[in-house]
Amino acid sequence: MRLDVWLHRVCLLKSRNQAKQGCQSGHILLDGQPVKESRELRGDEELTLRFPRRELRVRVLAIPTGNLAKRDAAACYALLEERALRDEI
Numbered sequence: 001m002r003l004d005v006w007l008h009r010v011c012l013l014k015s016r017n018q019a020k021q022g023c024q025s026g027h028i029l030l031d032g033q034p035v036k037e038s039r040e041l042r043g044d045e046e047l048t049l050r051f052p053r054r055e056l057r058v059r060v061l062a063i064p065t066g067n068l069a070k071r072d073a074a075a076c077y078a079l080l081e082e083r084a085l086r087d088e089i
Helices: 003-009 016-024 070-076
Strands: 028-030 044-050 054-060 076-085
Touching: 003 016, 003 070, 016 028, 016 044
Parallel strands: none
Antiparallel strands: 028 044, 044 054, 054 076
């Protein structure tokens, strides 16, 4: 599954367009490296998402085959770290 689709389906970002913009601006990293939104996820990969005031590190646990309910979305990833940022971005 494409990275932008996965981020939207597991409710980490509100839209695929947000995922695309995040990838293009370098705010979404896969295993520490900038990544394109079209990258196919395989599972057991580490993503870093940089938001204006916080940074999330998550591990991909599952790749859903269809749409998910919000309550089930968190089962697809493990939150490794969440930290507040000071105007670094």
